[in-house]
Amino acid sequence: MAGTDLVAAPPRTTPGSSRTPAARRRLERGALYLVLTVIAVVMVVPFVWMILTSLKTPQDLAATPPSFLPAQWAWGNYAEALAAAPFLTYARNSLIIAVSHTAINLVIASMAGYALARLRFRGSELVFIGFVAALMIPTYTKIIPEFLIVRFMPLFGGNDILGQGGTGWLDTWWALIVPGAVTPFAVFLFRQFYLDLPVELEEAARLDGVSELGIWARIMTPLVKPAFITVALLTFESSWNNFLWPLLVTRTDSMRVIQVGLSVFRTENDTQWAFLMAGTTLATVPMVVLFLLGQKYFVRGFANAGIK
Amino acid sequence: MVAPAFLHALIWIGIPVVAAFVLSFTSYDVLTQPRFIGIQNYLDAFGDPVFRRGMLNTLVYAFFTVPVAMAIALLIALMLDTQLRARALFRTAVFIPQVTATIAVALVWLWIYDPRSGLLNAVLSFFGLPAQNWLSSTTWAMPAVITVGIWQGIGLKMLIYLAALQSLPKDVYEAASVDGASRTRQFFSLTLPLLRPATFFVFVTSVISAFQAFDLIYILTDGGPANTTTMMTYEIYKSAFREFRVGYACAQSIVLFVFLLILTLANRRLNGGDSGRH
Numbered sequence: 001m002a003g004t005d006l007v008a009a010p011p012r013t014t015p016g017s018s019r020t021p022a023a024r025r026r027l028e029r030g031a032l033y034l035v036l037t038v039i040a041v042v043m044v045v046p047f048v049w050m051i052l053t054s055l056k057t058p059q060d061l062a063a064t065p066p067s068f069l070p071a072q073w074a075w076g077n078y079a080e081a082l083a084a085a086p087f088l089t090y091a092r093n094s095l096i097i098a099v100s101h102t103a104i105n106l107v108i109a110s111m112a113g114y115a116l117a118r119l120r121f122r123g124s125e126l127v128f129i130g131f132v133a134a135l136m137i138p139t140y141t142k143i144i145p146e147f148l149i150v151r152f153m154p155l156f157g158g159n160d161i162l163g164q165g166g167t168g169w170l171d172t173w174w175a176l177i178v179p180g181a182v183t184p185f186a187v188f189l190f191r192q193f194y195l196d197l198p199v200e201l202e203e204a205a206r207l208d209g210v211s212e213l214g215i216w217a218r219i220m221t222p223l224v225k226p227a228f229i230t231v232a233l234l235t236f237e238s239s240w241n242n243f244l245w246p247l248l249v250t251r252t253d254s255m256r257v258i259q260v261g262l263s264v265f266r267t268e269n270d271t272q273w274a275f276l277m278a279g280t281t282l283a284t285v286p287m288v289v290l291f292l293l294g295q296k297y298f299v300r301g302f303a304n305a306g307i308k
Numbered sequence: 309m310v311a312p313a314f315l316h317a318l319i320w321i322g323i324p325v326v327a328a329f330v331l332s333f334t335s336y337d338v339l340t341q342p343r344f345i346g347i348q349n350y351l352d353a354f355g356d357p358v359f360r361r362g363m364l365n366t367l368v369y370a371f372f373t374v375p376v377a378m379a380i381a382l383l384i385a386l387m388l389d390t391q392l393r394a395r396a397l398f399r400t401a402v403f404i405p406q407v408t409a410t411i412a413v414a415l416v417w418l419w420i421y422d423p424r425s426g427l428l429n430a431v432l433s434f435f436g437l438p439a440q441n442w443l444s445s446t447t448w449a450m451p452a453v454i455t456v457g458i459w460q461g462i463g464l465k466m467l468i469y470l471a472a473l474q475s476l477p478k479d480v481y482e483a484a485s486v487d488g489a490s491r492t493r494q495f496f497s498l499t500l501p502l503l504r505p506a507t508f509f510v511f512v513t514s515v516i517s518a519f520q521a522f523d524l525i526y527i528l529t530d531g532g533p534a535n536t537t538t539m540m541t542y543e544i545y546k547s548a549f550r551e552f553r554v555g556y557a558c559a560q561s562i563v564l565f566v567f568l569l570i571l572t573l574a575n576r577r578l579n580g581g582d583s584g585r586h
Contacts, residue, residue, distance in 0.1 A: 112313035145324035
């Protein structure tokens, strides 16, 4: 749509003036808008296609070549998709995990980030280097032993004190929530934000006899609210989108998260594209909305980590 | 105050990495005790044509989704770093795939690539081009996977470049213009060197995510056809969780780690080391 008025833009220049700098600039500008519009369309069309597919009837889906818009808008697909697979249960599980991860990460990582930024204690340098190193560890290098720890967790899921005999944390909320609850990235990001606060504040509070925990909770933390929103959004997003870990540690349908549920639905119902796209829409729309609402913080989070 | 986070990282990152390293020298199937076998797993990994294919594919995938995609991202960022009225809109459009789950977008692309009713073949036939069996063709499967990889990852790269471009000092450019430096010259002698810290960061984060591409492969191709799209991560997953060769999988995962370490350090040498002086 933006493209059409770009194409219309050049004729507005009076004939013969095409070589003046102003006209050339306008032409350049038109070309710029055109290229950017094409890019934006490529980025967005898959999502539009996803939503349109989710509203098509089986006849529409079988048509070759496919029509872009549904001939008949099948709003009932959503209800039928929810009847075909427990997408709402999957989404609820994902929500519980994402909220838990966010809450735990905010408290624990901000405490750690604050301590690393502001307190000098024995080994603080070493601990910081440890967190930076942890940032570098690929998921795939730690995921197998993580799985083994969960599987052999002593005294859980029928395991004895040595972790034998049962299934440990497999297929439990523990496995889904605990291992991914605190991220080194959040610790790192919080540290960056706390580093920027003036030392005077903290010293004044200390003279007034406020405890270190009190300084963190009541004096410093209210000043880095944007950091909290940023970490909350990033944690929630990556937790909601996570796939491999929940795939590995869950067995029963009632414990599945939305991403795993989608993948299972696809293998079990290979050709139900309308239902699958309805489920996919359910899985993506919350994140897109969250991003649109908190765009400023997402951008700041990524940019901060990158530039400092 | 740092103790809870530290303990968490120790249990769920520190110990697992050490355990992966130790287990990589054993034969272990979870049911029986691990047995020390020296470097046999590493010899097996480098001798296995499928894992070698996985390493090659990972490198090819990383080449297109890191340096090539970075160049495209920088180009888009440069286009957006002008007085555009709709800049925020464009930026949002480019970034949206980044915040959505790879599983979800892979499913959408699976449907777009569908040979019979897919959108891509419909668009191609509109332009009179031949339809393809994208994901089951040994020629097209990898380019199809790479396309989705670039499409999903470009937003973050662009965003970081855009933020870096907007924080560049304006007076340097004014001085360069006064001295008569052309815009191309300004780009190569000013913009690129000034963007070095951003480039380093984008490179490191992108390499880490490119080497860990898994969800895409899991949904789109299952590593096929004929292993043309399998990745190191996919082989690790198969060894550990389908074949229960845990020691072998750990060795493969250490190889992946070493690859990443080398690339990061090499880039630091070339790129980040210099910017450290500023």
